[in-house]
Amino acid sequence: MWIADKYIDHVKEQTVEHxxxxxxxxxxxxxANKLRTKLLPKKGISKGYQKLEAMMMSFVADSLARSDSYVxxxxxxxxxxxxxxxxxxxxxxxxxxxxxxYHLEDFFIDYAQNTGIAPTLCSYHKTFVGAIDSGAVPVPxxxxxxxxxxxxxxxxxxxxxxxxxxxxxxxxVPYRDDEASVExxxxxxxxxxxxxxxxxxxPFDEEKLRRSIRIENETRRELIRFFRLQSERYYPGExxxxxxMMMGMHLLIGTQEFLDLIRFMIRDIENYxxxxxxxxxxxxxxxxxxxxxxxxxxxxxxxxxIASDIIIDSMEEMDETKPFHALAKKIIRNLYNxxxxxxxxxxxxxADTLHPDAVIQFCHWGCKQSSGGSVLLxxxxxxxxxxxxxxxxxxxxxRNSHDGQIRTRLEAFLEMLDxxxxxxxxxxxxxxxx
Amino acid sequence: MLGYxxxxxxxxxxxxxxxxxxxxxxxxxxxNQAEIRMHPNICSFAKGVLEAVMSGAxxxxxxxxxxxxxxxxxxxxxxEFPDKFIYMLDTPRIxxxxxxxxxxxxxxxxxxxxxxxSGRAFDEQRFLQYLKEKQEEQQYAVKSxxxxxxxxxARANESIKRILKERGANVAFDLxxxxxxxxxxxxxxxxxxxxxxxLLSQFPCMRMEQAANRDELIRRSAGSVxxxxxxxxxxxDNYAYEYAWLRDWLDRPMLLLETDYTxxxxxxxxxxxxxxxxxxxxxxxxQQKKQRKGDGPMYxxxxxxxxxxxxxxxxxxxxxxxxxxxxxxxxxxxxxADRALHEVLEKAGLAREDIxxxxxxxxxxxxxxxxxxxxTEISCxxxxxxxxxxAIRTILDIGGQDSKAIRLNENGEVKDFxxxxxxxxxxxxxxxxxxxxxxxxxxxxxAIALTSKEKIEITSMCSVFAESExxxxxxxxxxxxDIADGVCHAIANKASGLLRRVGMEPxxxxxxxxxxxxxxVRAVEEKIGSKLYICEEPEIVGAAxxxxxxxxxxxxxx
Numbered sequence: 002m003w004i005a006d007k008y009i010d011h012v013k014e015q016t017v018e019h020x021x022x023x024x025x026x027x028x029x030x031x032x033a034n035k036l037r038t039k040l041l042p043k044k045g046i047s048k049g050y051q052k053l054e055a056m057m058m059s060f061v062a063d064s065l066a067r068s069d070s071y072v073x074x075x076x077x078x079x080x081x082x083x084x085x086x087x088x089x090x091x092x093x094x095x096x097x098x099x100x101x102x103y104h105l106e107d108f109f110i111d112y113a114q115n116t117g118i119a120p121t122l123c124s125y126h127k128t129f130v131g132a133i134d135s136g137a138v139p140v141p142x143x144x145x146x147x148x149x150x151x152x153x154x155x156x157x158x159x160x161x162x163x164x165x166x167x168x169x170x171x172x173x174v175p176y177r178d179d180e181a182s183v184e185x186x187x188x189x190x191x192x193x194x195x196x197x198x199x200x201x202x203x204p205f206d207e208e209k210l211r212r213s214i215r216i217e218n219e220t221r222r223e224l225i226r227f228f229r230l231q232s233e234r235y236y237p238g239e240x241x242x243x244x245x246m247m248m249g250m251h252l253l254i255g256t257q258e259f260l261d262l263i264r265f266m267i268r269d270i271e272n273y274x275x276x277x278x279x280x281x282x283x284x285x286x287x288x289x290x291x292x293x294x295x296x297x298x299x300x301x302x303x304x305x306x307i308a309s310d311i312i313i314d315s316m317e318e319m320d321e322t323k324p325f326h327a328l329a330k331k332i333i334r335n336l337y338n339x340x341x342x343x344x345x346x347x348x349x350x351x352a353d354t355l356h357p358d359a360v361i362q363f364c365h366w367g368c369k370q371s372s373g374g375s376v377l378l379x380x381x382x383x384x385x386x387x388x389x390x391x392x393x394x395x396x397x398x399x400r401n402s403h404d405g406q407i408r409t410r411l412e413a414f415l416e417m418l419d420x421x422x423x424x425x426x427x428x429x430x431x432x433x434x435x
Numbered sequence: 436m437l438g439y440x441x442x443x444x445x446x447x448x449x450x451x452x453x454x455x456x457x458x459x460x461x462x463x464x465x466x467n468q469a470e471i472r473m474h475p476n477i478c479s480f481a482k483g484v485l486e487a488v489m490s491g492a493x494x495x496x497x498x499x500x501x502x503x504x505x506x507x508x509x510x511x512x513x514x515e516f517p518d519k520f521i522y523m524l525d526t527p528r529i530x531x532x533x534x535x536x537x538x539x540x541x542x543x544x545x546x547x548x549x550x551x552x553s554g555r556a557f558d559e560q561r562f563l564q565y566l567k568e569k570q571e572e573q574q575y576a577v578k579s580x581x582x583x584x585x586x587x588x589a590r591a592n593e594s595i596k597r598i599l600k601e602r603g604a605n606v607a608f609d610l611x612x613x614x615x616x617x618x619x620x621x622x623x624x625x626x627x628x629x630x631x632x633x634l635l636s637q638f639p640c641m642r643m644e645q646a647a648n649r650d651e652l653i654r655r656s657a658g659s660v661x662x663x664x665x666x667x668x669x670x671x672d673n674y675a676y677e678y679a680w681l682r683d684w685l686d687r688p689m690l691l692l693e694t695d696y697t698x699x700x701x702x703x704x705x706x707x708x709x710x711x712x713x714x715x716x717x718x719x720x721x722q723q724k725k726q727r728k729g730d731g732p733m734y735x736x737x738x739x740x741x742x743x744x745x746x747x748x749x750x751x752x753x754x755x756x757x758x759x760x761x762x763x764x765x766x767x768x769x770x771x772a773d774r775a776l777h778e779v780l781e782k783a784g785l786a787r788e789d790i791x792x793x794x795x796x797x798x799x800x801x802x803x804x805x806x807x808x809x810x811t812e813i814s815c816x817x818x819x820x821x822x823x824x825x826a827i828r829t830i831l832d833i834g835g836q837d838s839k840a841i842r843l844n845e846n847g848e849v850k851d852f853x854x855x856x857x858x859x860x861x862x863x864x865x866x867x868x869x870x871x872x873x874x875x876x877x878x879x880x881x882a883i884a885l886t887s888k889e890k891i892e893i894t895s896m897c898s899v900f901a902e903s904e905x906x907x908x909x910x911x912x913x914x915x916x917d918i919a920d921g922v923c924h925a926i927a928n929k930a931s932g933l934l935r936r937v938g939m940e941p942x943x944x945x946x947x948x949x950x951x952x953x954x955x956v957r958a959v960e961e962k963i964g965s966k967l968y969i970c971e972e973p974e975i976v977g978a979a980x981x982x983x984x985x986x987x988x989x990x991x992x993x
Contacts, residue, residue, distance in 0.1 A: 111928075111932060114932060115932055115935040115936050116679045116682070117675055117678045117679030117682055117691065117936070118672075118675050118676065118679050119667065119671075119672035119675035119676075121476065121669070121670045121672055122672035122675065123672075148528055151503050152502050152503050152642065152672070152673050153672065155528070155642070155644070156641060156672075156673050156676045157676070159646065159676070160676045160679070160680060163680055164680070171528075171529075171644050173527055173528040173529045173534070173644065175525050175527065175537065176500045176506075176523065176525040177525045177541075181537055181540055182525075182537075185527070185533055185534075185537050188533060189529075189533075340506075340509065340510055340513070340523070341506075341507065341510035342510065342513075364474060364476070366476070367476070367672070368503075369474075369476065369477050369478060369502075369503040369504045369507065369670070370503035370506060370507065372473075372474035372476055372477065373473050373474055373477045373481075373503070373504060373506075373507025373508070373510070373511075374507050374510055374511075375474055376471070376472055376473065376474070376511075377510055377511065377514060380514075399894055400894045403903065403904065404904075404907075405903045405904065405906075405907055406903070
């Protein structure tokens, strides 16, 4: 691996020295990684997660290679509509993760902060703003963002529109879940489709959207099946595997290719032994680089992450006959929208389906919408007698994640789970571990 | 009484029903409740509102879906007060017809909910009458003969305006959401629809889609003022985007001012505002020339009361330093100032009566009773740096409890400055803490850093985390010298961020106690790729600047 590491260091150095002149090298690295994940997949993880990684590498490398093949989105942007125009959706959150593959997140974050962007802003947004503003990464023709699930979306896209001239559609997602909200958002989604038609000069075919929704419904059902199996069988993966899964469920949902992959995983998992360890339901982001968490969860027979709310944040059966309304409903009922009790209820349902032994919420630096309700979720899970651990850190900027603190909290929590007396000790341990 | 926070809240609907409405303006000393019920990293305003509601006598609170922190505040309040009228009003971000239609419907639903809750009745005719009678609120205006300041950004509490007023500055406009007069639209044919449209068409805040319109109004308003204060709230990130954008093109001096809605932050807020006014060089000063006694030499004094050391400088009329002293600041800054005064007088062989004018500066500047006048340490550092080396354009000052970067023009006047926030990271205290952990003296820390052989990166930005990171490095048997060097580089990273924010114009100078630390100096020089000028006694630069102010006051020198 030393050649790869040297290449990473070299690209980082070049980018820091002359942002904008190293893009071809960054791209080359993504392409090389795409080949590597296909030809020499990571050892020690299951075939399904290997294929998932290869798929996500190709998706990003192929899209970035052609700037007219994609639009920027956020993770909740309606990729189904964008897909109808033969375009890919590259979410800014995922792109930030890919840039951090070159360890460039600190440079980009500092760059953004030095221009005046708030240090307390989400690090995914800061990384992206720094990457674009510094000129290190080229821009596409168009972008789209929802107001869901955080304030950063509108502001980041608007800022980049002003700075770099990337126009965007803003989709205002109302808070309440009722007919009026669905009508309001469905009309915006329709306008968005018309806007893409106009900009890219390709006609919109509603039948394509319907087909995509049919596949989406099937994918979601299959995913729940897979999660049930994953809570029963040992299926080795890494922290980052769950992020890839989240990417797939948001950027490739509605494609046959992704549905086929989930079906493959369902077949593949049958070959694996029964899982005997503790089952963890993960809430919110996963700091994929974090050493202690990696050492406890990567391909672990003792502690397996069986699902995460960021992967299955919507459980809506969609009505393909009214595709725009169906998409609007899906976004409005997303567990990140509305009140926290809505989220707590959906997490509760997920727990009822999958029976985890424990829940871990990772409070990502700068994410107010998620951190602000963590105490409420803990109360809800307490009522369900599921122990919950709150970890603080940063999903991308390692300078904001303190290993010593994460290790102490995590180990104490796992000790508590392993002691097998969770009900008696939950109350007592609470103060110590959280 | 119902509380509300947002300018989009339909206050008049309730008022027409005879409900007393109060805009919640938190003025708190701690976030104890908020930190138990929410999370420390939530916007300080939202935390302040939670504290205020928990200790106030509201029958309910009207919130809008204005931002992530307020959404979570609603959840916590609902949970905490199930019997109160805690209402979340879904407020569209789009002001086109679809947005106003939805908002009208949401306001009607809220009104019904309140009718049910309170037993009061809403009457549209009475509401119309109420709107008609409502007077337009007074707006601010430019005043001639005064320093005119405009305020932009996130909602600002009254203390900013109070401090400006105390310093004789006029608030010419306030474009924050609490500063604008309410805009009420009366449309007799469709009362509620017109009202909803009026609310949504107010000067947009950053959550609204049409916030791009802000640029034009800001451009027009700012043209008429001497300077702009751009206000942000700690852990509210939305307005920093606009600040970063305005910095590029707004052609007025601009101060970025972050507050956290607690009373404790007032001292820091005051220093920043005062330094800003001083840098505008427009503050109306009382011209009180002191008479010289006889024909003998004339002396003035500058005294800088910092968190770690109190430094005094005596200067004669020819701008020569007669004597200086540096004493550790104890628990009471007034006592340390007295000690510094006596020490410096003794060194100079002078008595108190020989000093014509004394200017104090530094955090403790207002508690020094024997001073005739006080000036912020930012202006004093500028003047002091220019005195020691007129080529200096950028100063890095790392003191005991804060660090700042200051940009000067060729006359030594402050053109811009930035300060670190209420955080010890990258300050002298941080070094002291680490030195203690490494069991070396502060002086040794810098010296041993120079002998480092292995590069260690301290990644934590927070000084508390950094300390435990250092402890784990010690546990891993890392060399003290390498750890010390890593710490110096961590400080240099922070410092270089400040310098970049203020603009990297050479020559560079470093002042403050940390400038005596060769490890930090070397690390900063490496990071910025340029030499740092350091004068013989870097701790007295601020006091020397204060003495120069005193000289100007006596009219002895230019």
